[in-house]
Amino acid sequence: MLDCQVKRMHEYKRQMLNILHVITLYNRLREGRVDQTFVPRTVLLAGKSAPGYWMCKLIIKLIHSVGATISANQIAREKLQLLFVPNYSVSLAQRIMPAAELSEQISTAGFEASGTGNMKFTLNGALTIGTLDGANVEIRQEVGEENFFLFGLTTEEVMAKRSSYRPQDYYAQDPELRQAINQLLEGHFSPENPGLFHPIVRSLLDVDWFFVLADYASYVACQDRVAAVYRDRDLWTKMAILNVARSGFFSSDRAIKEYADNIWNLPSVKS
Numbered sequence: 443m444l445d446c447q448v449k450r451m452h453e454y455k456r457q458m459l460n461i462l463h464v465i466t467l468y469n470r471l472r473e474g475r476v477d478q479t480f481v482p483r484t485v486l487l488a489g490k491s492a493p494g495y496w497m498c499k500l501i502i503k504l505i506h507s508v509g510a511t512i513s514a515n516q517i518a519r520e521k522l523q524l525l526f527v528p529n530y531s532v533s534l535a536q537r538i539m540p541a542a543e544l545s546e547q548i549s550t551a552g553f554e555a556s557g558t559g560n561m562k563f564t565l566n567g568a569l570t571i572g573t574l575d576g577a578n579v580e581i582r583q584e585v586g587e588e589n590f591f592l593f594g595l596t597t598e599e600v601m602a603k604r605s606s607y608r609p610q611d612y613y614a615q616d617p618e619l620r621q622a623i624n625q626l627l628e629g630h631f632s633p634e635n636p637g638l639f640h641p642i643v644r645s646l647l648d649v650d651w652f653f654v655l656a657d658y659a660s661y662v663a664c665q666d667r668v669a670a671v672y673r674d675r676d677l678w679t680k681m682a683i684l685n686v687a688r689s690g691f692f693s694s695d696r697a698i699k700e701y702a703d704n705i706w707n708l709p710s711v712k713s
C-alpha cells in the first residue's frame with residue numbers, strides 16, 4: 443500500500459501521529475507480532491517546513507531517522523518503508539497524488555480551515571483516513587461515510603477536553619504508545635545522539651496542544667481497519683471508484699463558477 447501524507451509541515455497537521463503509527467508497525471514486525479495477513483506499506487511523506495519552525499525541522503529529521511532504522515532491520519524492511527521526499531511542490535504533487543492509495547488527512551479537529559490536498563487525492567482515487575476537520579467533512583458527506591476511514595476526536599470534544607487534558611495518562615495506559623515514546627527517549631532512532639528527539643517527547647508528554655496522544659489509539663485502530671479492507675481487493679476497488687465518481691463537487695470549475703456567480707457577479711464568457 444502506498445500511504446501518503448504530503449502537505450506543509452505543521453504540528454497541527456500531525457505528521458507525528460503518522461510517524462508514531464509507522465514506529466508501531468515497525469515494532470510489531472520486528473517482534474513477530476504480525477501474521478501473514480500483514481499488509482506491506484510504503485509510507486511516503488513530503489512537505490516543507492517554514493525555515494524558522496524548529497520543531498518541524500526536527501520532525502523531518504525524525505522521519506529520516508525512523509526510515510533509516512527500518513531499512514537497517516532485516517525483518518521490518520521486507521514489509522515496511524518510510525520515505526521523505528524533499529522539496530515538495532505542485533510538480534511533485536502531480537506525480538504523488540495519482541499514485542497514492544491512502545490519503546492521510548489527520549489534522550487535529552478544529553484546526554484545518556479547508557485543505558485542498560485532501561480533494562486532490564480523492565479525485566485521483568485514493569481512500570482517505572481522516573478526522574472530522576476542514577473539507578474532510580464535505581468529502582465524507584459526498585463519497586459516503588462507508589467509503590471514508592474516520593477516526594479521532596471531534597472539534598467539540600477537543601474543546602471540551604482541553605482544560606483537563608493530561609497526555610501522560612495516555613502514555614501510561616497504552617503499551618504500544620509507551621514503547622514508541624520510550625524509543626524516542628532512549629535514542630533508538632538516533633544512537634549517535636540519544637537525546638536528539640527529546641524536545642519532541644517533552645512537547646508530546648508535557649503539553650500536546652494538538653492531541654496527538656489522545657487520538658493515537660483511535661488512529662492505530664483505524665489504520666488496522668484500512669489494512670483489513672485493503673486485503674479485500676474488490677471492496678477497496680469499489681470504495682476507490684465511488685470516491686472518484688462522487689467527488690465531482692470538488693472540481694475547480696464548479697468552485698470558480700460559484701465565485702463568478704455569487705461573489706464577483708461576472709457572467710461566463712461562453713454562456
Ligand SMILES: *Cc1c(COP(=O)(O)O)cnc(C)c1O
Nearest residue numbers: 449450531532535557558559560
Ligand atoms: C495542494 C497543495 C498544498 C495544500 O495541501 P493541504 O494538504 O491542503 O495542506 C500545499 N502545497 C502544495 C505543493 C500543494 O499542491
